[in-house]
Amino acid sequence: MKQEKIDNLVEEAINIKPNSYSPYSNFRVGAAIEMNDGELFTGVNIENVSFGATNCAERSAIFTAISQGYQPKTIKAIAVSGDTDDFLPPCSICRQVMVEFCEPETPVYLTRKDGKVLETSVEGLVPFAFSTMDM
Numbered sequence: 001m002k003q004e005k006i007d008n009l010v011e012e013a014i015n016i017k018p019n020s021y022s023p024y025s026n027f028r029v030g031a032a033i034e035m036n037d038g039e040l041f042t043g044v045n046i047e048n049v050s051f052g053a054t055n056c057a058e059r060s061a062i063f064t065a066i067s068q069g070y071q072p073k074t075i076k077a078i079a080v081s082g083d084t085d086d087f088l089p090p091c092s093i094c095r096q097v098m099v100e101f102c103e104p105e106t107p108v109y110l111t112r113k114d115g116k117v118l119e120t121s122v123e124g125l126v127p128f129a130f131s132t133m134d135m
């Protein structure tokens, strides 16, 4: 993906982060996804006093896109932003959701608080994934 597009997606993930509802962990996360048609969606982590009801930023963004009518495999790229010293790794639940809705080669950009960006992919995050192909 073009550097300018990556920078923009990362910026969207950073800018949405203040909307995080995370009173229990105080750990704010923002995510942004670009669709194949250029549309952007963002998401934040949304916690709950019943902790298991928490939704991560990545899933919030993906589920928003799907709720708007996008089909699986129409996501072009994902960016995730936390305020972490190291690159923030998406949790395994989000990784499995990425497997469902992205292509294996869909790029995932992970950021850390010094502003550096690491590019990986859905396949990089989930090797040997269980997917619809296995059903």
Ligand SMILES: O=c1ccn([C@H]2C[C@H](O)[C@@H](CO)O2)c(=O)[nH]1
Residues within 6 Å of the ligand: 022, 025, 027, 028, 029, 044, 045, 046, 047, 054, 055, 056, 057, 058, 080, 088, 089, 090, 091
């Ligand atoms: O990649 C990640 C990792 C964690 N969280 C959220 C879940 C919870 O609200 C908080 C602490 O785990 O951060 C995300 O949104 N994305």
Ligand SMILES: [Zn+2]
Residues within 6 Å of the ligand: 056, 057, 058, 059, 090, 091, 092, 093, 094, 095
């Ligand atoms: Zn997650």
